Amino acid sequence: MSDVDLRHLTTMIAIAEEGTFSRAAARLGYTQSSVSQHIAALEKTVGGVLFDRPGGPKPVRLTPLGAVVLEQGRQLLSKAEALGHAVDRFKAGDGRIDVGTLQSVSSVILPTVLRRLRDEHPTCDIRLSEAEPDDAQIGDLDLLFYDGPISDDTEHVLLMHDPYRVVAHPGDLPAGPVPARELDGKPMVAWPVTSDQPRLEQALADAGAQPRIVFRSAGNDTILSMVRAGMGLAVLPWLAIHHVVCRDCGSIHGPEGWPDLRVHELDPTPTRAIYLHWPPGRSGQSPLAARAIEIAVEVARELAPAAR
Structure with missing residues (x-):
C-alpha cells in the first residue's frame, strides 16, 4: 500500500460524492479517460474492484472493498493535508x-x-x-x-562580554572604580564553584585579591539579600544585576528598612563570555x-x- 497515489484517492472520493465518472471529471478538471485511468491504477494497487458500474446514466456504487478504501483514503488525505499545513507553518517560523x-x-x-x-x-x-x-x-x-x-x-555565536561588578554596602569600599586588590581578605558571598565562577576567582587572585568566601548560593536574589544582611560583598556579572540597578543613582534599592547597595566597577574588570x-x-x-x-x-x- 506504500505506492498509493494521493491523486487517485482524491479522484475516487470525487466519484463517490458526484455519483458518476463524468461529473467527477468536471469537478476535478480532468478528462473522463484520466479519471478512469486513476481508478484503474488504484484498483490495481489495492487488488480489487472499487466501483460497480451499472452503465448508462445510473450512478456508480461502491463495492465493499471500495467502502473500506474510501474511509481510509479520506483519513489519509486529511493527514496529508495536515502534514502540508504543518510544513508550511514550520517554514513560516511557527513551529x-x-x-x-x-x-x-x-x-x-x-x-x-x-x-x-x-x-x-x-x-x-x-x-x-x-x-x-x-x-x-x-x-x-x-x-x-x-x-x-x-x-x-x-x-555557537558570542553574544557579549559580561563585565563583573562589585556589590557592597555604601561606604564599605572607596567611591568609583575599585582596584581588585582592595577585595583581598574581605568576606564575600559568591556563586557555587561551577560555570564561570572558578575563572572569576582565579582572575581576582591574579590581580592580588583572595576574598574570604563566607557563603555560596546559585540564587542572585539570595546573594544580594546576604550582602544586605552584612555577610559580605559580592562580585556578580552585570547581567545578573542589571535589571535591579537604579538608572538614576546606580544603586540597588533594598526593601523598606533594609540598606541600599552600591555597585562599583572593578579595576581590572573580569568578564565572562x-x-x-x-x-x-x-x-x-x-x-x-x-x-x-x-x-x-x-x-x-x-x-x-x-x-x-
Missing part, C-alpha cells in the same frame, strides 16, 4: 523550539528575545528550561544560552530557531554599550 537558558540571561536577554519572536510569530511554541551550571549540554535543545563553551560538538549554542548543521535548523539566533544577536548588541 516549536526548545531553549536552554541560565539565570542572568533569563532576566535580561531572553525576555526581549521572546517578546520579539512572539510578535513576529504569535502561534510559535517555545519551551524553556534552565541549564545545569556544572553540566550544560545541548541534548535535545534547539538553542542553549551559556557562559562559555560546552563539551558537545555545537555551533555569553554564548548561544545550537546543534551543528544549519540545514536541519528550523526557521524559527534561525530567527531566534538573529534576534538574540541584535538584543546583545543593543545591551553591549550599557554593559561597557
